[in-house]
Amino acid sequence: MDNTFSLKNIIQKLDFFHRLNEKQINRLSEISTIESYERDYILSYEKTKINKLFFLVEGLAKAYKIDKYENEIFLFHIYQNNMISEILDTNNDELEFFSNISFIKDSKVLIVDYKGFKHEFLEQNILNSEFTNQIVLQSIKLQSLINREFIYDAVSKVAKMISTDLEIFNELKRSDISLMLHIRPSTLSRVLNNLKRREVIDIDHGKVFITDQYNLDLIYKEI
Numbered sequence: 478m479d480n481t482f483s484l485k486n487i488i489q490k491l492d493f494f495h496r497l498n499e500k501q502i503n504r505l506s507e508i509s510t511i512e513s514y515e516r517d518y519i520l521s522y523e524k525t526k527i528n529k530l531f532f533l534v535e536g537l538a539k540a541y542k543i544d545k546y547e548n549e550i551f552l553f554h555i556y557q558n559n560m561i562s563e564i565l566d567t568n569n570d571e572l573e574f575f576s577n578i579s580f581i582k583d584s585k586v587l588i589v590d591y592k593g594f595k596h597e598f599l600e601q602n603i604l605n606s607e608f609t610n611q612i613v614l615q616s617i618k619l620q621s622l623i624n625r626e627f628i629y630d631a632v633s634k635v636a637k638m639i640s641t642d643l644e645i646f647n648e649l650k651r652s653d654i655s656l657m658l659h660i661r662p663s664t665l666s667r668v669l670n671n672l673k674r675r676e677v678i679d680i681d682h683g684k685v686f687i688t689d690q691y692n693l694d695l696i697y698k699e700i
Contacts, residue, residue: 483511484506484509484510484511485502485503485506487511487534487587488502488505488506488509488587489502490534490558491532491534491558491587492558493532493560493604493607493611494604494607496604496607497603497604501598501603504597505589505594505597505598508589508590508593508594508597509587509588509589509590510587510588511534511585511586511587511588512585512586512588513583513584513585513586514536514580514583514584514585514586515580515583516580516581516582516583516584517579517580518579518580519577519578519579520538520561520578520579520580520586521574521577521578522574522577523542523543523574523575523576523577524573524574525573525574526571526572526573526574527562527571527572527574527591528570528571528572528590528591528592529562529572529588529589529590529591530560530562530572530588530589530590530591530594531560531561531562531578531586531587531588531589532558532559532560532561532586532587532589533555533556533557533558533559533560533561533584533585533586534557534558534584534585534586534587535557535584535585536557536580536581536582536583536584536585537554537555537556537557537580537581537582537584537645538554538555538561538578538579538580538581538584539551539552539553539554539555539578539579539580539581540552540553540554540555540563540575540576540577540578541576541577541579542576542577543577549656551656551657551658552576552618552622553618553621553622554581554642554645555578557584560611561578561586562574563575563576563615564608564611564612564615567599567608570591570592570595571591572591581645624697625637625658626659629697631658631660631664631665631668632668632671632672632696633696633697634658634659634660634697635658635660635665635668635669635672636672636677636693636694636696636697637696637697638654638657638658639672639678639685639687639693640687640690640693640694640697643685643687646685647684647685651665651666669685672693672696675692676688676689677689677692677693677696678693
């Protein structure tokens, strides 16, 4: 298979680039590459400055921080067809990561030269709205993180993760979920039993199924 053709196909399938014409896609492909990464590979560390834009084509990643006791503090997941890079400052030719990024699954990443992207696209008023939207989405993620850590109780934390990340919830070990949500494993078990009694979820062979999406969402949206 022609690698250029494959790269162009990947770019066309990413929502971020859906408005580009063929000429623009060709130019973007000239300053881009595709890389594959294995599970647990760390793409970047907090405060690292990188002159690349990263987009998750396939797989799953997570953003996290390390506290002063070397404990991992989970922030959020990054799903395929989304930008991995964190936009904190658009005035420089490098991007600084707010958090550590590692892969939960074997993943494929589109890597774009950021300086070339700024000159060829952003400075030509191409993809500006998409780029701005990424900044807004990051703000929403931060708001969600604040809710989870400072406002939600244990029931709300679990309800929201089940509602928005059910596939991941069922893939991970319960101990890993407890660490991510900063609750005890015993608390997680009690919450799951509580949600089942309220008939908003069901549990079969360890897998969680949503039976009442509306009332499940109300648990954390009413706070």
